[in-house]
Amino acid sequence: MADMTWNSGSTRPEVRAAQDAEARRRSRRRREKIFIWLGVASTLFALATLAALLIDLIVAGYPRLTWDFFTNFPSRRATQAGILSAWVGSLLVILTTATIGVFLGVSAGIYLEEYARRNWVTNIIEINISNLAGVPSIVYGLLALGLFVYALGTGRNIFTAGLTLALLILPIIVVATRESIRAVPGSLREAAYGIGCTKWQVTSDHVLPAALPGVLTGVIIGISRALGETAPLITIGALTFIAFLPSPPITSEFPYISFSWLFDGFTVLPIQAFNWISRPGSDFHANAAAAGIVLLVITLGLNSLAIYARYRLRKKLQW
Amino acid sequence: MTSMPHIEVAIGTSQHAKAQPGTTKVAARDVNVFYAEKQALKNVSVDIPEKSVTAFIGPSGCGKSTFLRCINRMNDTIPIARVTGVIEIDGQNVNDPAIDAVELRARVGMVFQKPNPFPKSIFENVAYGARIHGLASSKAEFDDLVGRSLKRAGLFEEVKDRLHESGTSLSGGQQQRLCIARAIAVDPEIILMDEPCSALDPIATAKIEELIDELRENYTIVIVTHSMQQAARVSQRAAFFHLGELVEEGPTAVMFTSPNDKRTQDYITGRFG
Numbered sequence: 001m002a003d004m005t006w007n008s009g010s011t012r013p014e015v016r017a018a019q020d021a022e023a024r025r026r027s028r029r030r031r032e033k034i035f036i037w038l039g040v041a042s043t044l045f046a047l048a049t050l051a052a053l054l055i056d057l058i059v060a061g062y063p064r065l066t067w068d069f070f071t072n073f074p075s076r077r078a079t080q081a082g083i084l085s086a087w088v089g090s091l092l093v094i095l096t097t098a099t100i101g102v103f104l105g106v107s108a109g110i111y112l113e114e115y116a117r118r119n120w121v122t123n124i125i126e127i128n129i130s131n132l133a134g135v136p137s138i139v140y141g142l143l144a145l146g147l148f149v150y151a152l153g154t155g156r157n158i159f160t161a162g163l164t165l166a167l168l169i170l171p172i173i174v175v176a177t178r179e180s181i182r183a184v185p186g187s188l189r190e191a192a193y194g195i196g197c198t199k200w201q202v203t204s205d206h207v208l209p210a211a212l213p214g215v216l217t218g219v220i221i222g223i224s225r226a227l228g229e230t231a232p233l234i235t236i237g238a239l240t241f242i243a244f245l246p247s248p249p250i251t252s253e254f255p256y257i258s259f260s261w262l263f264d265g266f267t268v269l270p271i272q273a274f275n276w277i278s279r280p281g282s283d284f285h286a287n288a289a290a291a292g293i294v295l296l297v298i299t300l301g302l303n304s305l306a307i308y309a310r311y312r313l314r315k316k317l318q319w
Numbered sequence: 320m321t322s323m324p325h326i327e328v329a330i331g332t333s334q335h336a337k338a339q340p341g342t343t344k345v346a347a348r349d350v351n352v353f354y355a356e357k358q359a360l361k362n363v364s365v366d367i368p369e370k371s372v373t374a375f376i377g378p379s380g381c382g383k384s385t386f387l388r389c390i391n392r393m394n395d396t397i398p399i400a401r402v403t404g405v406i407e408i409d410g411q412n413v414n415d416p417a418i419d420a421v422e423l424r425a426r427v428g429m430v431f432q433k434p435n436p437f438p439k440s441i442f443e444n445v446a447y448g449a450r451i452h453g454l455a456s457s458k459a460e461f462d463d464l465v466g467r468s469l470k471r472a473g474l475f476e477e478v479k480d481r482l483h484e485s486g487t488s489l490s491g492g493q494q495q496r497l498c499i500a501r502a503i504a505v506d507p508e509i510i511l512m513d514e515p516c517s518a519l520d521p522i523a524t525a526k527i528e529e530l531i532d533e534l535r536e537n538y539t540i541v542i543v544t545h546s547m548q549q550a551a552r553v554s555q556r557a558a559f560f561h562l563g564e565l566v567e568e569g570p571t572a573v574m575f576t577s578p579n580d581k582r583t584q585d586y587i588t589g590r591f592g
Contacts, residue, residue, distance in 0.1 A: 117398075118398070185435075187431065187433055187435040188435060188437070188438075189396070190393070190396075190429075190431055190435065191431065191435040191436070191437060191498070191501075192437075193393060193396050193424065194391070194393065194424060194428070194429035194430075194431065194502070195424065195425070195428070195429075195447070195448040195451075195501060195502065195505055196421050196422065196423075196424040196425035196448065196451070196452060196505060197421070197451060198421050201451055205447075205451075206437065209438075210438065
């Protein structure tokens with residue numbers, strides 16, 4: 001009581017308490033307002049920066065986005081240079097990455113979630129997979145250079161690039177697979193076991209189809225990350241100026257399908273853009289901006305595809 | 320059995336007239352179940368007669384579902400669960416390492432508390448089990464099997480025009496009958512039902528109960544239920560579980576009118592549970 005009445009003069013305690021409560025309410029409201037404005041300001045700052053970048057990119061690069069730009073090889077003359085070898089390279093590298101990454105990532109996710117016993121070994125694996133997601137991409141490049149290119153002699157080609165990027169996106173796919181498997185309701189598993197399914201039948205016939213939307217989202221997000229990676233590919237020796245295409249996957253002779261493109265040299269879109277931007281002269285910078293736009297559109301397109309696929313598959317699966 | 324006619328009237332059912340205790344289908348001796356350190360079931364021994372309905376009753380957490388899941392070894396799917404003791408089906412111990420749990424579950428079907436059809440078509444829900452166990456091969460055989468199973472589950476008339484719609488598009492009661500059809504399609508000898516009506520409204524419940532009464536002509540049925548009225552309506556024998564122990568078991572009619580154990584009486588009269 002002594003404390004409370006110390007600076008309240010002659011005011012009665014209950015009036016004083018009401019005043020205190022009112023003051024507390026006001027300060028609470030004030031603090032809430034400050035946080036709201038802080039939040040709005042941060043969001044606007046991020047959005048404005050992104051918008052400025054986009055506008056700058058489009059203004060600089062849009063005039064170069066002609067049909068020729070997609071069908072021309074790079075050239076010493078900026079106005080004749082195109083991204084043919086870059087987008088074909090990107091496509092083939094991503095195809096290789098997706099094939100290896102999905103196979104390894106989904107298998108590892110299924111194993112860890114459905115089959116692995118919970119013990120210290122799986123705990124260590126789990127912690128390491130989470131850590132791998134945070135490893136800088138250049139480290140993957142160094143690993144690939146040392147292990148694949150030098151030790152295993154896979155060469156500086158599309159195959160090595162795909163393998164490297166697959167490692168890079170592996171944690172994303174593994175985590176997405178595990179999380180979507182974990183989200184499958186236990187009742188579905190019980191239903192399958194109850195009718196006499198083996199463990200593999202439960203997994204392949206019921207759990208995986210139900211987990212597919214989530215797995216697919218993880219795969220596409222991983223792929224759109226791999227698409228923009230530059231550092232590890234430069235490390236393993238991607239070319240920066242390339243005026244030929246990898247050998248075609250379809251041939252005129254039996255067996256009509258060829259995988260020799262896997263072992264050809266390559267470049268990819270971000271490397272091509274990097275190469276152009278490091279040249280003097282605004283003409284080449286416009287090319288870089290245009291290549292940037294193409295890359296951005298592909299990435300956003302893939303992300304939209306991920307959202308759409310998830311939406312469609314979720315709608316199909318209801319319980 | 321001599322007191323049966325009197326009790327029949329007392330609990331208001333008529334089905335007990337045909338309740339001949341058949342030969343023992345399932346015989347359990349000293350079954351214990353542990354979840355990690357916690358003992359969920361203590362020395363349960365019970366005989367379940369063939370082609371009749373046996374009800375397991377008792378308050379929540381008393382071990383009745385746990386025991387039910389021992390019969391088709393569903394507890395195998397829970398890593399921390401450990402089962403000891405002997406459960407014989409036709410004289411064969413299901414806990415014998417030589418017994419394949421997958422084959423066992425084809426012989427002992429299960430219907431769960433919450434209807435859980437596969438997120439596939441109605442047809443595929445029923446056909447799936449037969450497919451994995453190789454019970455049908457041609458399209459005609461599958462059509463026949465699916466039709467027969469749905470008819471037995473009393474669902475055929477309601478769904479015959481939309482067999483290719485998703486099983487999850489049905490109402491709760493229809494879904495549960497679909498789950499029963501799915502179990503029947505594998506041609507089991509025993510059907511375990513774990514509170515099959517607890518998620519259903521009274522009309523859907525009545526339909527399922529009617530169905531259970533029909534199914535006992537061909538199948539041995541074990542049902543776990545919270546509802547004593549349901550146990551009285553559908554079962555010929557009842558077993559009362561309390562705190563992991565089997566307190567009492569016997570003909571439903573006897574148990575509901577003159578229980579031996581004080582705990583059974585207290586539960587039945589609604590003093591706890």
